[in-house]
Amino acid sequence: MSLNISNPETLDLIMCRRSVVARNMVPPGPDAEALQKILTAGMRVPDHGKLAPWRFLVFQGAARARFGDLIADAYTEETGQTSGPTLKGLRGFPAQAPVLVTVASVPSDAKPIPDWEQRLSAGAVCQTLLIAAHALGYVGQWLTGWAAYSDGVHRRLELPEGARIAGFLFFGSQGEAPAERARPAFDDIVTHWPED
Numbered sequence: 001m002s003l004n005i006s007n008p009e010t011l012d013l014i015m016c017r018r019s020v021v022a023r024n025m026v027p028p029g030p031d032a033e034a035l036q037k038i039l040t041a042g043m044r045v046p047d048h049g050k051l052a053p054w055r056f057l058v059f060q061g062a063a064r065a066r067f068g069d070l071i072a073d074a075y076t077e078e079t080g081q082t083s084g085p086t087l088k089g090l091r092g093f094p095a096q097a098p099v100l101v102t103v104a105s106v107p108s109d110a111k112p113i114p115d116w117e118q119r120l121s122a123g124a125v126c127q128t129l130l131i132a133a134h135a136l137g138y139v140g141q142w143l144t145g146w147a148a149y150s151d152g153v154h155r156r157l158e159l160p161e162g163a164r165i166a167g168f169l170f171f172g173s174q175g176e177a178p179a180e181r182a183r184p185a186f187d188d189i190v191t192h193w194p195e196d
């Protein structure tokens with residue numbers, strides 16, 4: 001396998017990538033072959049200690065509704081609510097777009113790599129999944145929300161102790177083209193230290 005092949009078009013892709021709101025995505029989502037490529041790209045992120053401290057849970061088709069029921073159960077357990085718009089929204093959350101990949105940050109203590117670095121690696125996974133999906137002509141959005149922070153959801157997903165949900169990555173196709181959003185001013189972010 002060749003490594004580090006230059007590809008200036010990749011920068012074009014990064015510069016024009018825009019999230020598409022998950023509920024505005026239309027079918028199709030990535031098919032099996034495309035999804036395999038997207039997820040494999042996600043596994044190539046920098047990872048101090050080669051710990052692979054992340055797991056990908058894929059929800060497609062009816063699995064999305066089952067995940068929605070799981071989230072709703074967790075919400076009812078936590079709040080006592082058995083109906084209402086919030087519960088309805090949470091139940092429908094996973095099925096709002098064709099494909100959902102839940103990225104879990106699952107730190108390992110096999111080597112003395114700081115927890116922070118392992119969490120950052122999970123963030124890199126999420127962004128790489130977005131770029132890979134866009135490279136294949138799909139669109140994506142990285143969401144979190146209540147379910148990402150619910151212990152009841154973590155337990156029902158059987159995530160190991162210490163795991164956190166880094167993101168719900170939704171994928172589909174673009175319906176309406178999104179508008180550009182405000183971006184930071186370059187000089188607000190970048191400081192060049194004097195070279196002499």
Ligand SMILES: Cc1cc2nc3c(=O)[nH]c(=O)nc-3n(C[C@H](O)[C@H](O)[C@H](O)COP(=O)(O)O)c2cc1C
Nearest residue numbers: 017018019020021141142143144145146166167181
């Ligand atoms: C960790 C993380 C969690 C996010 N969670 C949400 C969310 O729950 N709801 C939301 O509207 N946007 C959320 N966003 C922002 C969107 O993913 C996206 O960045 C935003 O819509 C702007 O998009 P773009 O610059 O990717 O086009 C989150 C971003 C990150 C990095």
